Each structure stands twice: as C-alpha cells, then as structure tokens.
Amino acid sequence: SQGRAMQNSIEPAAVLAPGQALIELDLLTASAEDLWSEGELEFVPVRDGALNGFGVWIEAALSPRVVLDTGPYSPATHWAQSYLPISPRPLRAGEPVKVSFGFSCNQDLADFHHYVDLRLSVGDHE
Secondary structure: OOOOOEEEOOOHHHOOOOOOOOOOOOOOOOOHHHHOOEEEEEEOOOOOEEEEEEEEOOEEEEEOOEEEEOOOOOOOOOOOEEEEEEEEEEEOOOOOEEEEEEEEEOOOOOOHHHOEEEEEEEOOEO
C-alpha cells in the first residue's frame, strides 16, 4: 500500500548504488532528539537502471566483533529489508543523484504505525 514500507528481500543485483547511512546513533550516548533530523545524501549509480524505490536496512555494532547487518549483501535474517517504492526514474551509471531525507515524529501515539515518518525524495519524486 502507498506510504507504507514493504518488507522484502532485496537481491544484490537490484541495487543501483552502494548504501549510505541516513542516521548513525551511539545508543550509549544518544538522546531522544537525535533521531529527528533531515539532510541530503548523494548516491552514484554503478550501472544504468530505473530507480523505483529505496531499500532500507540496519547495521548494529553489538560489540567490537559482532555486527548485525540486515542489508542485501549480508546473510539473510528474519528482518530482511524494507522497500520504499517511488515513481520510476531512469538513472545512468556515474551520474550522481541527490536524495533528501527527513525523519519526523507523529505525535499521535494512538496510531503506532505512523509514529516515525521517513521522507525520501529525488527531484519531484517523494
């Protein structure tokens, strides 16, 4: 359904550009306000293709030698990845794409599914 992330397993061959961190938190020192942010990332596609969504996953350093990575290049977990679809947009290898993002908090705690809102946009596509 539109506006909701779908949990999928994203094939590595479907990835157009290397992943980047939208947000990094040190859970030992982070405050509740640290999550609510916005910014811009630049992705450089490694091949031609159609951008039709974003894959989202987590990496968590549980100890210096143990990392939980749910990304498409890591062994499968039951969390898999989330897929956020957008209207398709053609991309060419090597041509940078700027992606704006924003995390916001929906204060209506009764609607838990919309408590955290993530906005991603490329040009007019959001």
